[in-house]
Amino acid sequence: MTRGTSDAARGGRSRLRRPSDTGGWALTTGLVVAILVVLLVDLATGPVFRIIQVSVIAAVIAAMYCTVRQTVIVTVAFFAATAAMYIYSWKEAGFLTSYAVLAGNVAIGAALLRLCALRRQRDHLLAQALSASETVQRFLIRPFPLHTDDATVDGFYDSSTREALVGGDIYEALSTRHGTRVLIGDVRGKGLSALQAGMTVLTSFRECAYHEPSLLGVADRLEQALLRHNQRTERDAEEGGEHGGRRFVTALLLQLDSGGNALIVHCGHVPPFLLTLGSAAEVQLTTPGLPLGLDELAPDSRSEQKIPLAPGDRLALCTDGVTETRNADGADYPLAARLRSWAVLPSPQLIERLQQDLMDFAGHEPRDDMAFLLVRRHFSDRDDA
Structure with missing residues (x-):
C-alpha cells in the first residue's frame, strides 16, 4: 500500500513495473x-x-x-x-x-x-x-486529488489484483451546473466481468451527471446502464454456451448544493462519515436504497437525503474493503474510531495516516479492493486556504 502524499501515493499505488536493466x-x-x-x-x-x-x-x-x-x-x-x-x-x-x-x-x-x-x-x-x-487504467481511474469548482477530493485507491491499478471499486468527482457531484461504488464479484460492470457505471456517471437535474435521476440512469450491460452480458454468454453472471454495484451519490448542504442518494453502499472540527460520526441514512442493478426488486427504494455541511466539515466515503479489513484476530478495522482520532488533521495527512494504519492493522497486502474519499468543500477563499 502506498504511503506519503505525493501524486503517486495519493493517486493509489502503481503496481505496474516496466522491465529494467536489472543486471x-x-x-x-x-x-x-x-x-x-x-x-x-x-x-x-x-x-x-x-x-x-x-x-x-x-x-x-x-x-x-x-x-x-x-x-x-x-x-x-x-x-x-x-x-x-x-x-x-x-x-x-x-x-x-x-x-x-x-x-x-x-x-x-x-x-x-x-x-x-x-x-x-x-x-x-x-x-x-x-x-x-x-495509460488506459489511469484514464479510467483518475489519480488524487480531484478538484471541482467548489470542492477538493483527497483519497486513495488500492486494487487487490497484483500488477493492476484498477479493480472493482470506482469513484469520480465532477463539476456540473448542478454543483459538485461525487460517485463511489463497489462491484460485487471479481474478474474481468466485474471490471466491465464497474466501468459501465463509471462512464455512465461521467455523462449523465452533467445533464440530469436531480441526483435521483442520475441514480436511475446508472441503474438503466447497468441493466443494459447485464442483459448484453447474459445474451453473449448464452450464445457462447457459458453462464453469464449478473452484476450489481453498491454506490453512494453525493451532490453539494448551493445552500451549504449535501444531498445523498444511497444505493446499498457503506454509509458516509461526517467529519466536523475534532469529531467524526457515521451519517444516519433515513432511507437506505438497493444496489444498482437490483432496483427492480423495490423500484421506490431510493430517495434523496439532505444533510448540512458547515464550513470546515468534510465527508468521508469509502468502500467495504476499508471497513472489512481484518487483523490477525479477525476483528474489523475500527474506521469510525480512527476518523474521530484524526478529525483535526488536514486531508492529506489524514489520508496518509489511514493508509499506513490499514497496512499495520492487516499485516498483509489488501485482499479486497479499497477506496477512500475525503470531500472538502470550498465555501470561500479563506476556507480554501
Missing part, C-alpha cells in the same frame, strides 16, 4: 571477476581436476539479467578464460579434446547471446504493453 555494469564486472577467480583457482590446483568450465554459469547469469552488450563482455571473458586454460594445458588434455571443448564453448556463447537478445526483445514489448495498460 547493470556492477553485475557485469562481478561476473568477469568471478571468471578470473575460477581461472586462477584452476591454474593453482593443477591438472588433477579442471573447473574452468564452471565459469559458464557467469555467462548464463549475464544472459538472464544483463543487456546484450554486457552479456557479450561476460561471454568473451568466459571464452578467453577457457581458451587460455586449454592452450596452457593442451598437452594434458590433448589437441582434439581442447579443440572440441573450445568449439562447444563458442556454440554455448552464441546460444546465450541469442537468448539474451530474445529476452530483451520480450522485455521491450512487455514495457510497451505495461505502458499502454497503465
